[in-house]
Amino acid sequence: MTSTTTVTEPLPVPHAPGGPVLELRGITKQYGALTAVSSVSLTVAAGEILGLLGPNGSGKSTTLNLVMGFIKPTSGEVFIHGHSLRTAPRDALEDVGGLVEGSAFYPYLSGRLNLEMVARLRGLPVSRVDEVLAQVDLERAQHRLFGDYSQGMRQRLGVAGALIHRPRLVVLDEPTSGLDPAGTRAMRALLPLLASQGTTVVLASHLLTEVEQVCSRIAIMQAGSVIASGSLDELMGARPRWRVRVTPPERPRAIEVLRALTGTRSVEPPTEGAGSEGDLQVDTSAGGADVNRALIAAGIVASEIEPIVPTLESVFIELTERGAAR
Ligand SMILES: Nc1ncnc2c1ncn2[C@@H]1O[C@H](COP(=O)(O)OP(=O)(O)OP(=O)(O)O)[C@@H](O)[C@H]1O
Ligand SMILES: [Mg+2]
Structure with a gap:
């Protein structure tokens, strides 16, 4: 008995259980002559909270936008749960929720109705709206118009929207920007809670204390490159x-x-x-x-x-x- 298999293309690597939730392989993003992100490779495992830390303009938001599939890399590839964002974007993005540069909500609808629309679009029960409103402590303001929300309330609603479908990967750009001290503290408590439930979080911040308090791993970016990464202990112990x-x-x-x-x-x-x-x-x-x-x-x-x-x-x-x- 003979059997012949002709393989003309490399087979896709199946996502091994326990494999990385997010993998960036040599990602570069250029805007004309400007290299916003330069050869960034990162791997994030389930339940990790990865903090992208870096000065203004170092490429944090660009990296997150690449992960969310809002922009395409000039070269390199992003894999989410083993799916390539380039060849299988639907599979890759299915289980991702994000808040990147303020979410788009209707200003003439209440916060609650905005979330109900998201829930309906995603085929989720309305009970999820109540749950996420409670998670971001927005229950009292839920019936006010989004257009009348303060910046911090908008931020909270954005996070609620990012969490509503219980994604396994949550991407947050400056999650505490605009939040008051109580909101900041609540957000910093929410992220480890999500991680303890198996959710993986990637957040960008230029706040050292935030990253120090919340993140299990840190990647320091500068001028588009990751110049150091590791656990807090590794980064500290290295010197x-x-x-x-x-x-x-x-x-x-x-x-x-x-x-x-x-x-x-x-x-x-x-x-x-x-x-x-x-x-x-x-x-x-x-x-x-x-x-x-x-x-x-x-x-x-x-x-x-x-x-x-x-x-x-x-x-x-x-x-x-x-x-x-x-
Ligand atoms: N759409 C764009 N077109 C041109 N240049 C861009 C674009 N988006 C970002 N850049 C440039 O890419 C670089 C990285 O920007 P990015 O927003 O990723 O930085 P950041 O680390 O998020 O900064 P911040 O801390 O200020 O949020 C900057 O030089 C920025 O000007
Ligand atoms: Mg940014």
């Missing part, structure tokens, strides 16, 4: 530093010794004189004991060796400044 105190006369020798230590990237201040009042900051992969041992071997006794615990802000500023200097 161990030590603060070393020696007497001023010992400083020049200490700087020399620490610069020679295996794993050292920098010693600041790099020379005697510059900020000679302060302590030395050693950026090294070496442990505190190694730092101490090296100094002692050179006859220097440090009065203090202390780890510098980074904040997301310090990591972000260092990474983006280094990127900008490139």
Whole structure:
């Protein structure tokens, strides 16, 4: 018995259960000469909350718009639940909800009626409207016209609309922009709740504290590229530093010794004189004991060796400044 199979085209890779919910493969988006997004590759697993963090104009919204299928990449491919957005957009977008740059609602209808229309279009029971209105705490304002809503209320309704069909992937651009402190707190509580139910969330923000509080993984964007990504711990842990105190006369020798230590990237201040009042900051992969041992071997006794615990802000500023200097 013989069997012959001729494969002329590569077979589509079936979406393995547990495979990535979202995958960006080498995505580039150009607007004329401007590269808004440059060779971005990202993978997001189920239940993750990925935060795209970056300065204004770094390409966060463009990336989210590409994921939502509102714009097409110049090159590269987006896969959602294993479906290519290019070859199978309906399958890819079926299970996605998003709020990108303010949602389109009718100003002359109430918030509630707007959501009821969305529910009807999607064939959802009206009970879902009540559920999402409660989720975004908009029950009291549900009968007011959307046109009369404040910016924060519009934002909330947009989120309600994004969640109404219980999508497995939720994409949110600056979800707390325009929200008051109570609304901001509620939104930051809602996202982990969604994630705990298995929903995957991708959000863009330039608010470090927001990303720090809410996201399980962070991708830092700058000038269209992802310059670093990982869990908060990974991003922080990637930059161990030590603060070393020696007497001023010992400083020049200490700087020399620490610069020679295996794993050292920098010693600041790099020379005697510059900020000679302060302590030395050693950026090294070496442990505190190694730092101490090296100094002692050179006859220097440090009065203090202390780890510098980074904040997301310090990591972000260092990474983006280094990127900008490139
Ligand atoms: N439709 C467009 N046409 C031309 N250029 C665009 C377009 N959309 C975005 N850009 C440019 O692409 C770059 C990235 O913009 P994007 O809106 O993605 O940044 P962002 O990270 O979301 O910024 P912000 O923090 O201000 O929201 C910017 O230089 C922007 O001017
Ligand atoms: Mg934006």
